[in-house]
Amino acid sequence: xxxxxxxxxxxxxxxxxxxxxxxxxxxIKDILMKDHLLKESDQKKIEELxxxxxxxxxxxxxRKILTDEEFSxxxxxxxxxxxxxxxxxxxxxxxxxxxxxxxxxxxKLNISGPGYKILYLNSDIVPHLGLLAGRDYILLISKxxxxxxxxxxxEISLILLEEYLRLKLNLLHQKxxxxxxxxxxxxxxxxxxxxxxxxxxxxxxxFSFQEQFNLTKETVNYIKQDAKISEMYQRLNxxxxxxxxxxxxxxxxxxxxxxxDLKETWLAKLLPxxxx
Amino acid sequence: MNIFFKxxxxxxxxxxxxxxxxxxxxxxxYFVSKQFVHLHKNESINSVVLLTxxxxxxxxxxxxxxxxxxxxxxxxxxxxxxxxFSGNSPECFSQNFSKLYNKIDLDMRExxxxxxxxxxxxxxEPEL
Numbered sequence: 001x002x003x004x005x006x007x008x009x010x011x012x013x014x015x016x017x018x019x020x021x022x023x024x025x026x027x028i029k030d031i032l033m034k035d036h037l038l039k040e041s042d043q044k045k046i047e048e049l050x051x052x053x054x055x056x057x058x059x060x061x062x063r064k065i066l067t068d069e070e071f072s073x074x075x076x077x078x079x080x081x082x083x084x085x086x087x088x089x090x091x092x093x094x095x096x097x098x099x100x101x102x103x104x105x106x107x108k109l110n111i112s113g114p115g116y117k118i119l120y121l122n123s124d125i126v127p128h129l130g131l132l133a134g135r136d137y138i139l140l141i142s143k144x145x146x147x148x149x150x151x152x153x154x155e156i157s158l159i160l161l162e163e164y165l166r167l168k169l170n171l172l173h174q175k176x177x178x179x180x181x182x183x184x185x186x187x188x189x190x191x192x193x194x195x196x197x198x199x200x201x202x203x204x205x206x207f208s209f210q211e212q213f214n215l216t217k218e219t220v221n222y223i224k225q226d227a228k229i230s231e232m233y234q235r236l237n238x239x240x241x242x243x244x245x246x247x248x249x250x251x252x253x254x255x256x257x258x259x260x261d262l263k264e265t266w267l268a269k270l271l272p273x274x275x276x
Numbered sequence: 277m278n279i280f281f282k283x284x285x286x287x288x289x290x291x292x293x294x295x296x297x298x299x300x301x302x303x304x305x306y307f308v309s310k311q312f313v314h315l316h317k318n319e320s321i322n323s324v325v326l327l328t329x330x331x332x333x334x335x336x337x338x339x340x341x342x343x344x345x346x347x348x349x350x351x352x353x354x355x356x357x358x359x360x361f362s363g364n365s366p367e368c369f370s371q372n373f374s375k376l377y378n379k380i381d382l383d384m385r386e387x388x389x390x391x392x393x394x395x396x397x398x399x400x401e402p403e404l
Binding site: 081 | 311321322369372373376379380382386389390392393395396397398399400401402403404
């Protein structure tokens with residue numbers, strides 16, 4: 001008895017489903033006929049088009065295209081993870097209260113742009129650098145560098161400002177995107193290649209004189225109206241220059257960010273306010 | 277009378293704003309919006325990590341003190357930074373590009389570190 005009822009119910013369910021589907025197709029067909037949009041001869045073509053559209057939709061959902069922005073977001077985060085042993089960012093969080101000061105500085109200088117994430121490093125390998133991760137900016141700054149220079153919150157904020165502007169000028173990622181092999185679909189090799197290029201550009205090659213000059217010019221454009229900040233910016237450069245001259249551990253600094261000596265000359269021209 | 281009316285308006289405005297705020301963060305179901313985030317024993321990023329949650333995972337928020345959520349997921353209960361959640365189902369790399377994600381083949385240490393990164397980032401935004 002149970003089986004009979006189940007069979008009856010199943011038959012009823014499937015027949016009604018089939019009827020519903022057939023019925024909806026017929027309704028569409030009737031409407032099109034009424035509107036003189038469908039001739040009998042066109043019916044086949046329309047059905048073919050329908051099938052092709054469905055096939056395309058299926059293929060698209062199977063093959064979502066990874067945008068450069070999505071790729072850079074995940075690839076940059078993974079680079080930080082893969083290079084943790086060198087960068088040494090996994091240590092007890094330090095808080096110099098820099099975020100508040102940095103925000104205030106951006107506001108004072110009328111700078112708008114994407115959100116940022118500050119990450120302190122417990123190594124000297126990258127003293128300071130801005131990385132693009134999707135839409136966000138990651139601002140790396142070395143705790144040991146800060147401590148060796150005995151930087152104030154305002155001075156740290158000025159370094160972060162330079163890095164923020166470096167990202168706005170797209171100085172690093174322009175070079176990276178030129179080196180990355182263009183492939184239609186990203187694969188595991190795309191990540192390996194991206195990490196390799198980041199290593200090379202950040203740790204070995206660094207920035208050219210022209211790039212560093214453009215960055216200095218851009219920073220000066222924002223700060224020149226404020227004598228106090230301008231003076232602090234020059235003092236900061238002097239501090240960095242002294243550290244590099246006195247500490248052989250930082251000899252690589254001039255290679256990556258050329259060069260405090262030259263920057264001093266540029267600043268003397270760009271910020272003539274300084275009384276020497 | 278005019279002053280009372282102004283005060284009433286200001287109070288109503290405050291109520292509306294606080295209502296909006298409590299709607300954006302509060303008890304209920306939320307989704308993890310970052311690749312990986314840590315569920316901590318206490319309200320500190322340096323406290324013991326009980327579990328690492330992955331993007332898109334749903335949790336029940338039991339308490340909300342703005343910076344931290346006290347959440348439950350499965351048999352685990354603990355604290356997670358509230359900035360790592362969204363009210364709507366997020367776009368997750370691991371879900372949208374699952375084939376590529378599997379090829380990256382992250383190990384447990386790397387998954388832990390991705391969660392740690394989210395704890396250590398100091399978030400900010402220009403206020404203009």
